[in-house]
Amino acid sequence: METIKMEIITGRTGSFRIGNCLIITYTLPSGNLILLDSGAKSYDPLPAYLDERGIRVTGVIHTHLHEDHIANDRLLQQRYGADLYASVSEIRSSADPERVLQELGLAGWMGENYREMTAPLVFTSFPDRENTLTIEDCPFRLVPLPGHSTGHTGIITPDGVFCVGDALLSDFSLENARAPFELDMSKAMDSIRRIRREDCPYFAVSHRQVVKQSEIRRLADQNIRRLRELCAETASLVEDGMTEEELVDIAAAAREIHRDYRNVFFDIYIAIREELEYEIRLGRIRAEGEGPGRRLFRVQPRG
Numbered sequence: 001m002e003t004i005k006m007e008i009i010t011g012r013t014g015s016f017r018i019g020n021c022l023i024i025t026y027t028l029p030s031g032n033l034i035l036l037d038s039g040a041k042s043y044d045p046l047p048a049y050l051d052e053r054g055i056r057v058t059g060v061i062h063t064h065l066h067e068d069h070i071a072n073d074r075l076l077q078q079r080y081g082a083d084l085y086a087s088v089s090e091i092r093s094s095a096d097p098e099r100v101l102q103e104l105g106l107a108g109w110m111g112e113n114y115r116e117m118t119a120p121l122v123f124t125s126f127p128d129r130e131n132t133l134t135i136e137d138c139p140f141r142l143v144p145l146p147g148h149s150t151g152h153t154g155i156i157t158p159d160g161v162f163c164v165g166d167a168l169l170s171d172f173s174l175e176n177a178r179a180p181f182e183l184d185m186s187k188a189m190d191s192i193r194r195i196r197r198e199d200c201p202y203f204a205v206s207h208r209q210v211v212k213q214s215e216i217r218r219l220a221d222q223n224i225r226r227l228r229e230l231c232a233e234t235a236s237l238v239e240d241g242m243t244e245e246e247l248v249d250i251a252a253a254a255r256e257i258h259r260d261y262r263n264v265f266f267d268i269y270i271a272i273r274e275e276l277e278y279e280i281r282l283g284r285i286r287a288e289g290e291g292p293g294r295r296l297f298r299v300q301p302r303g
Contacts, residue, residue: 009161009202009204010161010202011159012158013026014027018041019040020208021040023035024157026158032057033050034059034061036155036204037069037163037207038060040071043071046072046075058080058135059085059135060084061140062090063152064087064152064153064165083124085133088126089128126142138158142156143155143198146184146187147184147185149183152166161200161204162198162200162202163203165206167192174223179255180227182271185274196216200213231279233251238296243294245293
């Protein structure tokens with residue numbers, strides 16, 4: 001059985017891993033913990049680790065409410081009465097799981113799993129704008145970073161560690177993700193630029209790595225470059241008259257993604273469709289009709 005090892009990033013801000021998921025923590029003056037998201041899988045040994053050390057998790061501040069960021073919410077709320085915080089629009093989505101399932105294209109066992117995870121949870125909202133959440137006189141800055149989800153939020157701890165959630169891909173994800181999920185590609189790129197401008201000593205990225213200020217511009221630029229490349233690759237596969245459904249299948253096959261393949265955390269096909277939408281908004285592709293059967297056409301550049 002894997003063991004939990006908590007490490008300090010700076011000041012009272014630390015981290016520990018559950019599987020390949022990096023959880024950011026902040027130790028309050030009382031000695032109890034605030035978590036920034038609660039992990040990608042439920043982890044029963046967590047309470048035993050905390051209880052042995054006399055630690056309680058009194059709150060979880062969420063970047064967003066996708067399944068891979070809330071897996072231990074129920075456990076922490078039931079055992080410690082932990083407060084669960086998220087933006088208004090994220091809570092609105094979780095209160096209507098069907099909306100999330102539709103946005104992410106989830107179906108079958110994943111959809112049922114999400115309903116089961118969110119149904120008993122009680123959230124406290126914060127506004128969909130930049131603001132501060134203060135817990136035990138400790139201020140957490142909340143920075144809207146929409147794109148990956150409607151109400152995705154970055155969280156800056158009192159020590160200045162910026163947890164950007166899934167608004168920025170880690171080096172690992174840049175190398176390995178075949179179709180990074182963005183609900184709105186344009187907003188996602190704007191959020192990456194917003195992260196790039198922030199002057200913080202450390203950034204926690206995609207729950208996989210912590211990078212220093214000196215590295216964030218490089219990583220942000222690589223993220224934007226990679227997302228643009230993927231969108232351009234999808235657009236390059238368009239043949240006049242092709243349906244959207246045909247394009248998505250071809251793009252998925254080009255990335256060696258099979259139709260029956262489903263990533264545990266999001267739907268590959270929804271991600272590729274948003275790449276297409278981005279190219280349509282840029283005017284490089286023209287679409288006629290609605291839905292998966294609409295016809296696609298290349299737009300010839302002027303001059």
